[in-house]
Amino acid sequence: MAALFRGRHRWKRTNSLHVLTRNLTGNYDYDLVVVGGGSGGLACSKEAAQLGQKVAVLDYVEPSVQGTRWGLGGTCVNVGCIPKKLMHQAALLGTAVRDAQKYGWTISGPVCHDWATMAEAIQNHVRSLNWGHRVQLQDKKVKYLNIRGSVVDEHTVRGLTTAGKEMILTAKNIVIATGGRPKYPTEIPGAVEHGITSDDIFWLKKSPGKTLVVGASYVALECAGFLTGIGLDTTVMVRSIALRGFDQQMAGLVTDYMDAYGTKFAWKCVPKRVDKLSSGALQVTWTDTRTGSEHEDTYDSVLWAVGRAPETRALGLDRLGVQLKQETGKIILGSDESTSVPNIYAFGDIGEGRPELTPTAIKAGKLLARRLTGHSSELMNYDNVATTVFTPLEYGCVGLSEEEAEKRHGKDGIEVYHAFYRPLEFIVAERNASQCYLKVVCERRGQQKILGLHFTGPNAGEVTQGFALGLQCGATYHHLLQTVGIHPTCAEEVIKVSVTKRSGLDATVTGC
């Protein structure tokens, strides 16, 4: 009841034109209001609607610093997975065209890449997905509102349209799935004015040209990878290590391949300032932390890929008393995606300690909807979630890194089976396969339960998926020994792996 009075009190104070009434019996406008129309938010709202709930989803894209904006669907569809994978494919096709010549295809004249053609095709596809999502919401009878949402209390959401009109919605439950946005290193002079982020790169109408990518996250490496692949002069500037949080041996293979592939690396360097020259080019000054010396170079574009953070302030969460993790700004969640405020839930990238992945957001969203509607009590299992880094040499992994496994079980408690293999496709194409590698990290005792699996090679994501399933089923090394290989594939090397790191023997696969 206190909440009811508090809500009414706030309601009277707002300068609203669209006020939806709430009567005294406690009926809400909606059973569920989801703030955020990304992978997670859409999955949650559609599932809830399917289970009979009255649902509204609010989605609003704050333009990037450079002014880029996009439609419904969130990061994945618009400025993440989808355009990234398509640009990665463009780069792979460049390699394919070169390989083809080794297989007897004759291509006359030089092959060159046009950014505008690629970008337009990708942007059109993304727009079709935006449209597709709108249609799906309509089909599932989810109310879609293109307004910026903020949470007033545990049953009230305020929405603001671009025109400045305000709406108030009340709901039994509120779900926050607003994700995150790229961070800018605001302490670096010129970073904000002259740099772009992953929010912008996929929507550029003109080629970014000679690019400096600052950061060594998978976002940085993937972007640098496809930029190199389409023929652009690309440098990655890394402050300390690449792919923090990932298995470091594998991270090394990924960057080694990129280096051989043509991406330049500036290791242990930190940018100091970015200035725009009269020519329009950007001059970047940086410090090599190993020597303390300063360097300068000019680029057409500077892409910041130094991490992502949620926009929790705009949501009004601090006022509400929703507990946030101070270092990251993300929401602290229970295992059922609940926040510290009743009836307010959150999941996806905005959740502290959650993997920043689309499929986990989708699954978590669906399970949350089922729990909120009383259809299930199943919690989201965040263990053993597979992921893939779509660098020029792809890296797929599931489970623990070798470092983490060693930490948990001790070096003597684990057995690592590994192999350097050679994809058949690379052979005729005469491509260097030195970084094509896999390792299976197992418990040393008994049937040797698989703790982690790591694979670099073509189609790493496709190879890894089934093994992730295996981990779900409690697969052991013993199971791998009993599995028949599919020949000829790269994936079969995983089930054939037999050399242990402990033995010190040569792990190169030979023969047929």
Add this chain to the structure above:
Amino acid sequence: MDPPTGPSLGPYDYDLLVIGGGSGGLAVAKEAAGLRRKVLILDLVAPSLRGTERELGGSSLNMDSIRKFLQQASLLGKAIQDSQKYGWSLKEEASHGWSELVEAVQEQVKTRSMEVKRELKSCGVFYLGARGELVGPNTVEATDVNGRKRRLTAETVVIATGDRPQYLGVPGDREHCLTSEDLLSLLHPPGRTLVVGGSAEGLECAGFLCGLGLPVTVMLQPDLLPGFDRKTAQKIENHMIVSGVDFLYHCSLTKVEQTEACREDVVSGESATTPQEVSRLRVTTISQEGQTKQEDFDTVLLTIGRKAFTSGIGLERVGVQCSQSTGRILVNESDQTSVDHIYAIGSVQHGRPSTTGLSVHAGTLLARRLYGGDGILCDYTNVPTVVLTPLEYAACGLSEEKANLTFGEDSVEVYHSYYWPLEWALPARNKNSCYVKAICHIPDHDRVVGVHVMGPNAGDILQGFVAAMKCGLTKQQLDATVGIHPGSAQVLSSLTQTQRMSEALLMRGNC
């Protein structure tokens, strides 16, 4: 270098003698040598009827890797087309040069065979390029390429002689037709090709040739992909038709002869002197109704099936029994023949599936059972297979028909979906081509008894699922796995439609 006949661990020259240097034979030999046994492997395969030489490595090396290279060559042709939608510009249409491909592939086959030989040496396996024939219970007579014979004894013998392509037995087939072994020895492009046989081998070859821009017709004699899941086989055929392959149904080949034009060439001496000169062939076929027809092709490729290599190796002499119907060797679950110390693995076995992966697996496990104290038998169920057709198809476990037969239709649930690989978005390829299905046995916790994947990299996608099936995969576990995005494999973790629901199968949206 003569393999030594000096002392082994017992009264025999060798602990293990393997007849056949294909994937199975090599696997058992290497594993046994690794377990410190004295092992000899014999491999001397006669060239094909057309004179195509074979290297050490069996069908696997000589054919499997070639299949992959051919598939790559044809996929890369597609990739060149796709690349233009992704912003790459080519001045003119790319064209394919057959002889460049043949040269590249032949070089690879030789290199890989050298690698196999090197590996055998480093493993400590003795190798003799000779034909093996059992002349006594523990004695094998080895005849090398020069006709030199020697007798070698072994405590245990493994027969892994594999199989070879079959001929039809119609006039002109041996003189004028090629088998898959000959395809990559052709110095000239095969031109307009007729592929006889709807086997996986036949469809693959047809797909490769079509992908390289060559006109291809497939004569489904006798059937389309015998033994495979019917509905998926149909989809493969449909996709090939759309890709430009012609199909001939309900007819069979009765005669192959040279055309007059070709005969004139020979008379005038203008034809090439190499055995594989391009010739125009006239093919006579007869339909089910009895109508004959004639058509001209440049090449006729026979892919009607394979025959086990079980004659001329002395099986009858020592009492190793073969099946009356197939001619293949009868074995028990330990791969043992009717003679205790003689084993058989690979495609020479009767009643077992035949894939390279299986032969390698069976060979390795056999060696471990014989010498490693391991008791693990090779599981011949859930053997995965991959068909490198234009739309790749990989499957493990039961087909829908077998599942229904084994468990009854009411106990079987088929979950399925079409999917659209993200990469197909820009070239705007068909949305209802790629397809997956998981066949579940309802009473047994919805256990997954069959997985079928049709799409790019199907083989790579399926491998991990095969391992999961070994763990007793259920539909619930499949659903509990979070997908890798963006990717095609993840569709297997979000199957909700069943065939029973019989709704229109439209591709579901990405992301």
